[in-house]
Amino acid sequence: NAGVTQTPKFQVLKTGQSMTLQCAQDMNHNSMYWYRQDPGMGLRLIYYSASEGTTDKGEVPNGYNVSRLNKREFSLRLESAAPSQTSVYFCASSLSWGTSDRQYFGAGTRLSVL
Amino acid sequence: DQQVKQNSPSLSVQEGRISILNCDYTNSMFDYFLWYKKYPAEGPTFLISISSIKDKNEDGRFTVFLNKSAKHLSLHIVPSQPGDSAVYFCAASGGDMRFGAGTRLTVKP
Secondary structure (H helix, E strand, C coil): CCCHHHHHEEEEECCCCEEEEEEECCCEEEEEEEEEEEECCEEEEEEEECCCCCCCCCCCCEEEEEECCCCCCCEEEEEECCCCEHHHEEEEEEEECCCCCCEEEEEEEEEECC | CEEECCCEEEEEECCCCCCCEEEEEEECHHHHHHHHEEEECCCEEEEEEECCCEEEEECEEEEEEECCCCCEEEEEECCCCCCHHHEEEEEECCHHHHHCCCCEEEEEE
């Protein structure tokens, strides 16, 4: 019973490098999300996909792009990493968006940009 | 702007006593509130929730109280157990879900 799977778990990048964080869910959920967690800031929404084929900006989208590859997979891309993007990234999914549906989270990706 | 605030970064209680975690919000459009629990190196997991049309929801040792006029909610854990030691996030939903910064609860044996 995998739930939400994120890869990689850890990554170190140099400033200017690019990378893609992968996320997959096996719960047949319609909505998927990317958050970042920073000390004292809680979880902030970067992008979300309310349903397959749609993506929308969240609270802090600058410097990121996303792709909803299919119903299961939602990736987050950093085109040119900056030290300010050092954070822990969480992917989540829920049955639907904008309702009381709880979100299920992956274990996170810890990213350091040097 | 932080629309959901948890003003206590940490809380320490003795095993068997009550833990009370607090959360304030500013946006009156929020209509659903949730608490998530997070252990180190894991993602947050859902704990308990409450709709804005209620003022209390109980699930075993966990009770959430909502005071809409004060824009305040609290999570009560009774009795507290060492396994409850974790970071607790308050979240509010009205479309996007907004999270507080978290409160680290330590339950001492």
